[in-house]
Amino acid sequence: MVELTDEQITAAKANDITAVTAIIEATEERVRQIAWPHATRVGTHDAALFEELIQVGRVAVWEALTRFEGDTAAQFFAFMNSTVKGKLSDERRRQTRQGVSQSAAARFEMALSLCDGKPFDAEKYVADRAHMHDRAMSPELARAARLSWQGQEPLSMREGEICAGVDGSTRLSFLTSDVGVPDDLIEPRDVISAERRIVVDRVRETLDALPTQQEAALSSYYGIGDYPDFGAADDARGIAAVADVPVGAVESLLEHAHDAFRTAYLGGSVADVTAVTDVVDETGQATPVETKECKSCALSKPLDEFYVRNKATGARMAACKSCKRGATKMFRKDNPEARAAHKRTSRANAKAAAASGGAA
Structure with missing residues (x-):
């Protein structure tokens, strides 16, 4: 929590310059904390974008102050935190x-989310009026949106790769120009292979952007790269060993890793996926939520x-619900005899209770 008083908040809302300056200075470090991960993409930090985001964040603090309807410093901090995160996410998207x-x-x-992460299917989807109605894009804009999502893909295409757009066009710079292969010799499987490579590259880049334990958990769950496919084998111990977490924490870790991967893959920042720290009501007022650190997965989560x-x-x-469920699942898997005995005892007790009730 930043060192602000309720009196400063009240004075700043009344346009007191001294109070406004104090609030900007007091929230500076928090703005930088939010901006840092938003300026980091695929493990590479963009210093220029970082500085730009800081400036946007400072303005967002002032805008939050003009719209804030609460009275306390705690309420303002929660409201400001949500406002700055939203503004920086929008600015990162605009610049990237x-x-x-x-x-x-x-x-x-x-x-893209509706098409299971397949960019070429998404390109066709947004250009189809049957799906998008009045919000449908032109084929040219849909293709531009895909290329924008892919980033530098057009400049780094490997020789021989082909990308098909919604208008059916293909880029055959290597096959047609350099070698002279006619268009009619390009088979559908060539296009499918090129599209698959783009998706695979994006998946690997997204995994690289995740925290180490989340990357290891997902990679070993799906058997990506050199990792064995522990997910297919339902081997939580294998995932736990690779990610270096307790076995009971695997379920919680995978849950957060999937959320972070989805956000980053679609174009967002991993920083957008955090534990809920505030709740916003229908008026836009945000209030802090008390959190607790799980002793198993080490993640901070709301008390509920x-x-x-x-x-x-x-x-x-001490452990969160996800970790408790994971530990219970592992116990049942490792102790089938004890579980069967418990079920037999439970059934016998239920029958006895029913019999005694009927006799009464």
């Missing part, structure tokens, strides 16, 4: 999606993500 508007980029990302251990005191379990 050259050639298309934010609206076009957003529509393509929506289509932990089972109640003591109803009288309200004390919560």
Whole structure:
């Protein structure tokens, strides 16, 4: 929490220059913290983008102050935090999606999520009026949105690769120009192979952008690269060993890793995927949510993500619900005899209770 007083918030809302300056200075470090991961893409930090995002963040703090309707410093910090994150996400998209508007980029990302992450299917989807109705893009804009999502793909195409657009066109610079292969000799499998390579490259780049443990968990769950396919074998211990986490934490780790991967793959920042720290009501007012660190997966989560251990005191379990479920699942898998015995005992007790009730 930044060192702000309720009096400063009230004075700043009344346009007191001294109070406004104090708030900008007090929130500077938080703005930089939010900006840093938004300026990091595929493991590479963009220093110029970082500085630009800081400037945008400072303006967002001031804008948050003009729209803030609460009274306390805690309420303002939560509201400011959400405002800055939203502004920086929009600015990152604007600067990194050259050639298309934010609206076009957003529509393509929506289509991409509906098309299971397949960019060429998404390109066709956003240009189809049957799906998009009045929001359908022209074939040219749909292709531009795809190329914008792919980044530098047009400049780094490997020789012989082909990309088909919604208008059926193909880029055969190597096959046709350099070698002289006629268009009619290009087979559908060549196009499919080229499209698949682009998706594979994007998947690997996205995995590289994830935190180390999340990358290891997903890679070993799906058997990507040199990792064995522990997911197919339902081997939580294998995933735990690779990701260096307790076995009970695997389910929680995979849950967060999938969320982070989806956001980053569609074009967002891994920084956009964090534990919920505030709740916004219908008026746009944000209030902080109390969180707790799970002793198993080491992730900070809202208190309602932990089972109640003591109803009288309200004390919560040390491990989150996901880790508890994971530990229970592993116990049942490792102890089939004990589980079967427990079921037999439960059934016998139920029958006995029913019999005694009937006799009464």
